[in-house]
Amino acid sequence: MNHSGIVESRTFNLQVDNIDTDQIIPGQFLTTTEREGLGRFCFYSWRFDENGAERADNPLKKYDADQQQVLVAGNNFGCGSSREHAPWALLDFGFKAVISSQFADIFRSNSLKNGLLPVMVEQHVVDFLQANPGHAVQIDIRNNTLTVEGYGEFQFPLDPFSAYCLTRSIDQLDFLLENEAEISRYEQ
Amino acid sequence: MSEPSQPAMTLFEKVWRRHLVRKETAETPAILYIDLQLLHEVTSPQAFGELRRRGLKVRRPDLCLATIDHSTPTTPPDAHGVRHYHTPEARAQVDMLHANCAEQGIYLHSWDSPNRGIVHVMGPELGATRPGMTIVCGDSHTATHGAFGALAFGIGTTEVGHVLATQCLLQSKPKTLGIRIEGALQPGVTAKDVILHVIGTIGVGGGTGSVIEYHGSTVRAMSMEARMTMCNMSIECGARAGMIAPDETTFEYLEGRKMSPGGERWDAAVADWKTLATDPDARYDRLVGIDATRIEPSVTWGTNPGMVIGIDDVIPSADNAANREALDYMHLEAGARLAGEPVDVVFIGSCTNSRMTDLREAASLLKDRKVAAGTRVLVVPGSEATRREAEAEGLDLIFIEAGAEWREPGCSMCLAMNGDSASPGDLVVSTSNRNFKGRQGRGVRTVLASPLTAAASAVTGRVTNPRELMEAEV
Numbered sequence: 001m002n003h004s005g006i007v008e009s010r011t012f013n014l015q016v017d018n019i020d021t022d023q024i025i026p027g028q029f030l031t032t033t034e035r036e037g038l039g040r041f042c043f044y045s046w047r048f049d050e051n052g053a054e055r056a057d058n059p060l061k062k063y064d065a066d067q068q069q070v071l072v073a074g075n076n077f078g079c080g081s082s083r084e085h086a087p088w089a090l091l092d093f094g095f096k097a098v099i100s101s102q103f104a105d106i107f108r109s110n111s112l113k114n115g116l117l118p119v120m121v122e123q124h125v126v127d128f129l130q131a132n133p134g135h136a137v138q139i140d141i142r143n144n145t146l147t148v149e150g151y152g153e154f155q156f157p158l159d160p161f162s163a164y165c166l167t168r169s170i171d172q173l174d175f176l177l178e179n180e181a182e183i184s185r186y187e188q
Numbered sequence: 189m190s191e192p193s194q195p196a197m198t199l200f201e202k203v204w205r206r207h208l209v210r211k212e213t214a215e216t217p218a219i220l221y222i223d224l225q226l227l228h229e230v231t232s233p234q235a236f237g238e239l240r241r242r243g244l245k246v247r248r249p250d251l252c253l254a255t256i257d258h259s260t261p262t263t264p265p266d267a268h269g270v271r272h273y274h275t276p277e278a279r280a281q282v283d284m285l286h287a288n289c290a291e292q293g294i295y296l297h298s299w300d301s302p303n304r305g306i307v308h309v310m311g312p313e314l315g316a317t318r319p320g321m322t323i324v325c326g327d328s329h330t331a332t333h334g335a336f337g338a339l340a341f342g343i344g345t346t347e348v349g350h351v352l353a354t355q356c357l358l359q360s361k362p363k364t365l366g367i368r369i370e371g372a373l374q375p376g377v378t379a380k381d382v383i384l385h386v387i388g389t390i391g392v393g394g395g396t397g398s399v400i401e402y403h404g405s406t407v408r409a410m411s412m413e414a415r416m417t418m419c420n421m422s423i424e425c426g427a428r429a430g431m432i433a434p435d436e437t438t439f440e441y442l443e444g445r446k447m448s449p450g451g452e453r454w455d456a457a458v459a460d461w462k463t464l465a466t467d468p469d470a471r472y473d474r475l476v477g478i479d480a481t482r483i484e485p486s487v488t489w490g491t492n493p494g495m496v497i498g499i500d501d502v503i504p505s506a507d508n509a510a511n512r513e514a515l516d517y518m519h520l521e522a523g524a525r526l527a528g529e530p531v532d533v534v535f536i537g538s539c540t541n542s543r544m545t546d547l548r549e550a551a552s553l554l555k556d557r558k559v560a561a562g563t564r565v566l567v568v569p570g571s572e573a574t575r576r577e578a579e580a581e582g583l584d585l586i587f588i589e590a591g592a593e594w595r596e597p598g599c600s601m602c603l604a605m606n607g608d609s610a611s612p613g614d615l616v617v618s619t620s621n622r623n624f625k626g627r628q629g630r631g632v633r634t635v636l637a638s639p640l641t642a643a644a645s646a647v648t649g650r651v652t653n654p655r656e657l658m659e660a661e662v
Contacts, residue, residue, distance in 0.1 A: 022625070030605055031275060033284050079393065084234075102393055103396075106428075159360060160214065186209045186221050
């Protein structure tokens, strides 16, 4: 994302519904105590076989991290566990946004806290992008719009607080800490 | 003049309101006070690291309950008392939780604790989970605690840090989904079959954005352990949480537990808890009705927990890409029956089904029987307390004599990150909560089922309706 809050990129398609967090980063890699460098485990079982060699049917074989920072995925993306390792891995792999018709709640919340944009749009927009791999899109987080070249401009929901945090690099924990007096009052 | 009457509220709304430090505004979410944070080794290291980076202390170490469960071996220590972890990273992760808890003054239920266990099993056992509380954990199965009428949900690691630092969480108010379940369960049908049926009915994304309240005569008749199984899997239909209104069953379970209030405080607590139930005139945003009398022992046939059939039903048609891909992974054919499929491994455990009721049910079918040749069976109790109780009843001997492995408590093969895993291609009948591709090991095919179905399948070496063995006993 540049300083204007705009992501301009080509898309990368994974035409699968219900991509769960075990697919995004398998449980075997959760013994890490870091959050950096998890891109190498992203979609690990889809990319590599049991010996660590690249699979012939790796659906991410043609992924170009320089050109394709927007993932287009099927419905209910990020279902399953609460592991924040999932957005950490996606970001480190090269994605800055995911477009889907629905996101799992915890994944969506985790993504917004790490600057990975969950862009929820109607199914026909996803269908168009799935039919047109590597399409040019522009995501504007100030106006909550996704512009799909040659197809249209679409609003997506981004709660105002997340937008506030994302555009101003304001931290949610700072916001909570500012309310210390009210927290103490509640505890009385 | 009469008092202005309170608007009718659901259980969820009552608990939500009690914990509002600051209401939601157009620009900012609600600040919700958290009564208890559960911590384990996997989703906490980066949160403690963030506090350290900012020079912050844990605000309320007394409102934290920490344990080790995910990365831990379920095999006993060797002759020298050494625990053999699957990897050095797993050991380092556990060591780090020790260091973090010591630094921040949090009591950790580690190897030396008589209460250590899967975080969602030990919390209720200790009486740490009580009606009306807000409970969070960096673990999506935190919904388990909703069985007590608590608002309990899984959070990410950044949020774990928020709660450690402020004991509060930023939340926008979810919607409510009432799931009304009516009627008596048929023989061989348990809470696990009910929740699998519910997820199969509303779909893996059917609860997204919602907090579920399970109610109706079927739920009222359930034990606390059965209710925990129900609430545990709320996340598998995408719900933030699942809740059940507290009642006499709840109070009876809680009375006398280590962290339950005692004496006069007990009576006051119960009086308060009785006010939590959803008001008769309250409305859910959405309501779904389920006829429990029609539920069969249920199993999953595919690669998400919504792909559910009655155990004697045929596998649905491959009329869409998701079904085709699932059948391809599972090496199953549309129109065929799952019952009778050869079983390589049976796993009885996890935060869904590792409590006394579950172990007793499994043992009832394994008693005086043998595990089928060629089938491996792991029985993993949910906690040290459960293990002690099971061993006092002799359940361990029933399992061992049948040819099963009786392990030490932990998450084990539910997510297979501690080394307890199956081999590529294995078909595992599992009492856990997720049948995602590779969840229990690369290429492993998971069939989610109840402890009864798992035990019956262990005996025959094939996916088996438990009624076949139960009827043999009559």
